[in-house]
Amino acid sequence: MSEHVPHSPAGLCAGLVMVDIAGTVLDDSDRALLNDPHVGGLILFGRNVRDAAQVSALTAEIRALRPDLLIAVDQEGGRVQRLRDGFVRLPPMAALGRRYEEDTEQAISDSHLLGQLMAEQVLDCGIDISFAPVLDLDHGRSEVMGDRCFHASAEGVIALAGAFAAGMQQAGMAATGKHFPGHGYAEADSHLALPEDPRSLEVLRRADMQPFARLAAQLDGIMPAHILYTAVDAHMPAGFSRTWLQQVLRAELGFAGVIFSDDLAMAGAAMAGSYAERARAALLAGCDMVLVCNDRVGALEVVRYLAREGESLALPAAPVPASTLRARAGHRLNSTEFDDACALAEALCDEAERAE
Numbered sequence: 001m002s003e004h005v006p007h008s009p010a011g012l013c014a015g016l017v018m019v020d021i022a023g024t025v026l027d028d029s030d031r032a033l034l035n036d037p038h039v040g041g042l043i044l045f046g047r048n049v050r051d052a053a054q055v056s057a058l059t060a061e062i063r064a065l066r067p068d069l070l071i072a073v074d075q076e077g078g079r080v081q082r083l084r085d086g087f088v089r090l091p092p093m094a095a096l097g098r099r100y101e102e103d104t105e106q107a108i109s110d111s112h113l114l115g116q117l118m119a120e121q122v123l124d125c126g127i128d129i130s131f132a133p134v135l136d137l138d139h140g141r142s143e144v145m146g147d148r149c150f151h152a153s154a155e156g157v158i159a160l161a162g163a164f165a166a167g168m169q170q171a172g173m174a175a176t177g178k179h180f181p182g183h184g185y186a187e188a189d190s191h192l193a194l195p196e197d198p199r200s201l202e203v204l205r206r207a208d209m210q211p212f213a214r215l216a217a218q219l220d221g222i223m224p225a226h227i228l229y230t231a232v233d234a235h236m237p238a239g240f241s242r243t244w245l246q247q248v249l250r251a252e253l254g255f256a257g258v259i260f261s262d263d264l265a266m267a268g269a270a271m272a273g274s275y276a277e278r279a280r281a282a283l284l285a286g287c288d289m290v291l292v293c294n295d296r297v298g299a300l301e302v303v304r305y306l307a308r309e310g311e312s313l314a315l316p317a318a319p320v321p322a323s324t325l326r327a328r329a330g331h332r333l334n335s336t337e338f339d340d341a342c343a344l345a346e347a348l349c350d351e352a353e354r355a356e
Contacts, residue, residue: 013310015040016283016319017302018072018260020293024050026061033299034066038306040322041070041289044127045082052086052125059126070289070322075122075130077114078147078352087121088341090114091348093134094147096160098355099348104159110344111150111160115167116333117341123173128327131223131260132168133161135177135211136184144189147352154210162215169220172330176221176260180249181238182208183225190226190268200231201248213253220325221258222249224287226268236281240272245286246316258320261290265298276305280313288319 018041021030033039042062049055059071073082078092096114100107115133122130135157136142138149150160165175181204186195197204205213212222224239238244239261249255261282262268264275272278275298279290292299333341 011311012315012318013038013306013313015068015321015323016289016306016310017041017279017299018043018070018289018291018293018322019299020045021048022296024048024054024058026058026065029296031065033296033303034062034069036303036307038303038310039066039069041072041291043072043074043291043293045293046084049083050085052083055083055125055127063126068323070129070325071127072129072131073122073127074132075118076132076134076148077118080148083122083125088117088345089349090118090345091352092147093150093160093164094138095348095352095355096164097138097149097151097156098351100151100156100160108159108163110348111163112167112170113337113341113344114348115164116171116331117167117338117345119168119171119173119330120333123171123327123330129174129176129221129325130168131176131178133164133175133177134179135161135215136179136182137208137211139184141187142184143187144191145184149184154207157211158214161211162218165215165218170331172328174220174325174328175218176223176258176325177212177215177219178223179225179227179262180212180222181225181229181244182212183227184208186225186227190262191266194237194268194271195227197227197229198231199229204229204232209248209253212249212255216253216255219255219257221260221322222255223260223262224249226262226266236285237268237271239269239287240278240281240285242285242316250286256320258288258322258325259286260322261287263291263293264302265293265295275299275301279305283313283315283319286316289322
């Protein structure tokens with residue numbers, strides 16, 4: 001028997017929640033949840049994937065149910081690649097950083113090509129976006145970030161991530177930078193704990209924030225970190241902080257795209273309270289869409305909360321619709337370019353394995 005989900009008019013709160021599903025096909029409880037007007041997105045994980053044909057069939061079923069839904073995945077490369085069987089194996093982005101040290105212009109060109117390759121393969125199976133690129137600096141402190149980062153310097157990240165994002169966008173995929181204002185210095189894993197970063201706003205402006213500042217006009221989305229930057233806002237992690245999202249990201253950096261919360265099921269979000277309280281705090285801080293993953297009870301709690309009290313929320317502004325990040329018309333790699341991109345990915349994967 002499927003879980004009942006309320007179907008009340010969503011108004012201003014329509015489409016503010018991104019959820020997940022358990023398996024490789026939809027069941028009745030998934031359909032009920034996805035049909036709720038407060039749900040605007042679905043993220044796929046490795047458990048939802050067998051191969052490219054199965055993913056394409058799944059996304060087609062989702063589109064038949066909700067044509068407006070934003071479908072996402074994490075397809076960064078390296079350790080974070082949900083689509084594997086039938087997809088090109090992508091290197092960790094640090095492999096591009098090493099190439100950047102040897103041949104800057106070639107590395108930038110390679111990053112653009114890999115961004116386009118990744119996006120094209122993801123789009124081909126009916127998924128709209130990959131949450132990429134990572135804009136965090138590799139300070140050599142964070143194991144959870146590590147080789148997911150393009151480079152240790154702001155200039156390296158700006159050049160490589162900017163090129164990767166441009167490649168994604170050329171293919172027709174929106175680019176989402178993460179994890180604002182920078183996850184590379186804090187040592188704890190926000191999936192398991194609430195990390196703290198004691199550095200001042202001025203220090204962050206000079207270093208970790210630079211990729212977000214310089215790429216803000218190019219990016220379509222930004223995802224803040226579940227990190228407490230104690231010298232800036234000692235009470236709320238960035239994704240729940242009006243200081244970070246309204247004063248810094250919106251006003252100071254001029255970012256006008258979609259702000260996604262990181263997953264509200266992560267331990268780094270627990271300090272904000274229940275799932276409903278986490279969603280409320282993130283939306284009031286300025287998030288346009290909140291992710292509730294790997295906990296169906298928590299997702300239902302958020303949807304029911306918005307159905308009951310969402311219209312009374314004093315949001316800082318009308319949410320930027322995440323549906324604006326749906327797949328767009330783009331440019332496909334020709335057969336030679338595709339073969340070159342595949343060979344590049346394989347070579348960089350091999351280099352990364354030798355560097356371990």
